[in-house]
Amino acid sequence: MHSPSLPPPCPLLSPQGPLEEGLPTARSFPRTWTQWVLMVLLLLGLLVGFSVLCVYIFQNSGPYVLSCETPVCLDLLDRYLASGNTSVAPCSDFFSFVCGNANRTRNSFQALEEENKGRLRRILEAPSPWPPGSAEEKAFQFYRSCMDMDAIEAAGAGPLRQVIEELGGWRISGNWTSFDFNRTLRLLMSQYGHFPFFRANLQPLRTPLQTPIIQIDQPEFAVPLKQEQEQKIYAQMVREYLTYLNQLGTLLGGDPDKVQEHAALSISITSRLSQFLRPLEEQPEQMVTIAQLQEMAPAINWLSCLQATFTPMPLSPSLTLMVRDLEYLTNMSQLVGSLQLRHSEFLQSHMILGLVGTLSPALDSKFQKARQELNQKLQQLTGRQLMPQTPRWMKCVKETGTFFQPTLAALFVQEAFNLPTQRAAMELFSDIKDALLNRLQRLPWMNEKARKEAQDRVTRVRVKMGAPEWTLEPELVTQGYPEVQLGPSFLQLYLSCVRALQARKVRSFLQPFHSRRVFPWGVDAYYSVSDHVVVLSPGLLQPPFFHPGYPRAVNFGAAGSIMAHELLHIFYKLLLPGGCPDCDADALQGALLCVERHYAALSLPGETSFNRSGTILENAADIGGLAITLQAYHKRLLLQQRETTLPRLGLSPEQLFFRSYAQVMCGEPRLQDPRDPHSPPPLRIHGPISNTQDFATHFSCPEEALMNLSSRCELW
Template identity: 30%
Template sequence: MSETSIELMPQLPVLSSQPDSEKVLQPPALFQLPLTSQDPQQLQQQSQLQSELQQQELSETNAEQQAESVCVKQKRLLLLLLGLSFSIAVLGLIFYIHHIFYAERRTHMPPVTPCLSQACQRAAARLSTATDPFTQTCDHFLSKCGSDRLLLTNLGRHRGQGIPGHPQNLKEKSQRPKGEKKVRGLNEERLQSRKTLLLEYLKEILETKENSYSSAVQKTMDFYRSCLDTSSIESAGEEPFLTLIQKLGGWPVSGIWNKTDFNSTLALLMRDYATFPFFNLNVGKDLNESTSGTTKRRYIQIDQPDLMIPIEWNSKIEKSGAKAETLRPFLTLCQKYLTLLGSPETTSRIHVYMFISLSSELAVAASPLQYRLLKGQLHQRMSIEDLQRQAPAIDWLGCLQAVFHPLSLSKDDHVVLHNLPYIVHMSQIINKWQNKHELSNSGPLHTYMLLNLLHTLMPAMDSRFSETTKAFSEALGYDNEDSPRWKHCMLSTERGFDSVLTHLLQIVTAHREAEKMIEDLFLVFKSKLHHLSVTEQNYYQLITEKVNSLVPRVWTPNRTSGENELDLLFSQVNISSKNFFSNYIQLLSLWQKRRSKLLISPSEPVDVLSLTPFLLGNEVLFPMGMFIPPLFHPTYPKAYNYGAAGFLLTKDIFHLLLPEIPSSSNTVKTVAECVGDHYLRTTEKAGRSGASTLSAAQQQELWVQYSALEVALNTYHRIRHSEDTSLLGLSHTHLFLTSFSQVSCDSDPYQEFMPLDPSFLIAVICATSNLCPPMQCSIKDDHISPQPC
């Protein structure tokens, strides 16, 4: 019993040096049995056996402990790696949620409310086909409004470097030499000028199907529609003009001429047909007249004519003359006109030669505007009596009384001349041709006047005449811009029915919303002045006082013409829906009557197509045409209105009120160079090269457009309400800058000085703003954080 017990549970000695891991192998005292008495040999054998067992167990225990230690270390390492990976994943997830979720919340949250008005639906459709600046690479912003014509490598080309030819050359043909790229570039259809947008808006009004309009409005619509009726115009051919020639006494070209009086025919052409063959007549103020204490009166202005023959200015001899290379094509042109009018070539040739000869002699004294300004030939005031003595060939009092009837004029009334040497020379040439007895039956002066009348009436004649003119200009190496027929008809309609169009535009203009926008923008613009670094404190004080004294408002007539008054005004006008030639003649008469009214009108004339604000007394007046779709509508989101119309208005304010700021402020140069540096770094990233030199005019325009965008954006965020609607689900800032990008290349007198695509300013502003959505084109440098300009 005892032996069996000992074999089953041997007693192990306790070693003080045993590690803790080994101590656990000892059985607890409760299981140890007392030893019984045995013989020495047996005890020795038991001791030896116990020792061997102990050694064996120790070996096994050490092996197990080593294996367990390695396993534990591997498990700990694995757990450490798993824990580290999990921590990194959690941190990455937290960063992603913070960066994406909160960024989305910052730019797109709270969810925008869509604008569902009919005007907004049209604006959204238009915007959906346009380019989103935030999805474009930087290459999109490195061109000049879609064209590579004016990169920074082409800086230094300025307006007014010499006068190419003569201002009367190919008058108002909208032509340019072949090979010259359009400044507007490849996106001409998308980047329409404000004037085209206004004409489109008026076109929609005139093409409405409603029949509730007044008589005057209906006549305006009928005139416009008769202009669009090209089939009736083509069917009429040359007959309407030939009938008019007979009414005027015939002409020597056909062999039937009543030898009408020269001055009587001239007065008739100017009064009823707005045709000025020998000199131009206008109405305006004398800029040399003092404005102290009195309002400037208007005078009849007499200027050199727009000669039909192409001429050029010779600066060496300071004289003009017919372009030698154009004489033969011009001869062919005139002969073609007469052939279309039914005149045989054999009989018309002599009349064409005389016409060219007379035109060339008149051209000698014509001179460019810049030359006349330099010589002090502009705004020379004299009495009609004095003018009669210096240029006796013209019956000045009789002609002017006929043109400005029913106004009463006397020989003591003053007129303003803009090229007296030409007027004197013109009188001498007329006397010379009148005294050529061998030409008495050829009537060269009469033929000259009727060919000028043909040129005036050509827009109302069939396409053979316009195609002949187009072929002539192409023969001289000029490209013709073929404007759509509707645009030509809208411009014609405005010439005679401007008061009706003003009435229609005033009805649809949202005056309250427009004036609110003007006031908001003007307030932030004034605060912008405080940030200007001005070198001349007196200039800064003068500008500040001037701006603070101004009151901005929408420009409308002081006294609005109601429908009844318009009906009375146009009661003598008879418009035919199928006779555009007759309608056009009445248009010319209306145009001349409008010019006559300017002579006695106490207020400024309202130009319905005006798109530029101007100063009048202590007011800044903004024309109604600046507040029309797709730039502005009272139901549009404010972000859209302020991004498009708001930017354009602010840009005009800067140009109007701070024209001389570059010479008195360091801010202009600093801002321009800052934007230019961003642009250059971006071009380098895109693998392009450019020069950093900016002219003073380019610095100013860059500063103006950047500042105008800042003012418009700050104004919007100042007045914005959370309930502002949106289009296409865009965030408010996204919509603001997208609408800005659609009008940033808008045509204006200063566009030529903008050295880069204005939409690049979006990248500049968004580089330091946390309000912009993510942008594909980033101008941020890896080592340098962009600073606000």
């Protein structure tokens, strides 16, 4: 008869005497029942009071917070302490607070990519008894040969002279007898990966089937000699380039007088070709057949050269090409045609000197030093920042990764992106995706039809992370790069890899549903419109952006904000004029105008310049990405009520969230490519954060502080 919540009656019984002695009499029963009722009411009161107290404590103190003292957290702490400048007030300049240490601000993405290459180095230098002839054995052998500078120095210029002989020789060495321009050009393109007068590559045509098409572009010159440059600088650049070409000819045993003459004519050819170049935005894109291009630029045997380069792709005169800047090609053809008639030996030397520059990474230190000195002097003349010398191991890791992508991709994923990491990353992405679906329900500029379509697109979007499909190419697993031959010299091995890579690229384009390849060790994230998939490279989901052992604030703030940003790329077209006919156009344009004004109110370092009008879509994705990620983080805290933070930083979990978000965006503010659709790093931090009330609340920012602007925008 008693309620289950009441205490058992056993304690009321006397330990002595028969059971009947503990039973109440008829007279005492009402009084005992009253006591029971009072006791129940007291317990209920205590329970309600305790619940109210718990709610109060949670609302005012947040989740239960512990300090993370694990090695991965302490390593992250050291990174944050080394990068920030705590003397700056976070409410006035959060970019400097997070990124502005006493040394030069580092680009976070570039720094992570360098760390990933360091991990590849450790993989390649680990002793592993791979089966002879296997894909792994060839990759490791290439890296060891690249690092064996003693053997490369001992071989000297001998392997390169052999290459020149295969191309027909040249007048500088005294053994040149005949010249077939198109034969040499065909060999350079197909066997050596060198394009002296134009570039040709395969691109997926913008169709549902991603049909491959050959694209012809302007060349990339080692020294762009354009006479509209300041005359003094132009003359200095010519002198430096002439010195470099003279060094190459001399290293190859050429007669100094002949070398000087041929180097000067090569510079003249480069200078004249450079005058034909136009800026990228002024290069019209045209579709022409090989036969039509042959008529307009007859000096090049287009069908022969392209067929050799893109074997086994079937070509014919009627095949359509995509050509950028046809005017350059016609001018180039006229120049080449006139040189063939009067200065054929100089044309041959020009092509060979360019090839030597292309092959310099595979040559001995004298060739590499000559190229390095040229680059440094050109950087000084053009006012560019001097780049530090790249260590040999990093060059070799880069080349090994380029030539043996599938093998190194599989090894990197196995080493750096194990199953627990993948599961944690997928859970994070799911949280971000759910938060976006939730926010779509209350966007004021979407009507119900547009909202349902948007939610359906988010629901159907897929995510790819981990080992890409192309790492499992069956012929490479079973045969181990059959085209790669381990030759007697590193240059021969290098050239064998160049040819194998070109053949592999062509084969991959001929496969159905060719898609963009991402190196797993690269720091990449993008949304593929054609596949409706968000791609996150394993190299991106590494410390300091992501780790299963990090505080959730770090993973959400860093990797989570990148995921949210890429998810919003699904809706880029909606933000364009007329892109969302089922939306409230006035409300949408008002929100976009608010974002534009918001960013215009933020200042930048004095020398920073960029195209503000071209960044509106990325700015909107930055603002929306932070808001979505913050909502997802709060929901996760409500579900689990436990969080960790980094010691000695003095930051709450919410403050750590914002710091981790900003850490991803660190970079040099003045090095902004005018074609980059993103704002400079300070604006990528200050724009979204100053638009977020939670930041001002958790950092106790005073009113009208730069990070606590009174007007805020809500687009997403």
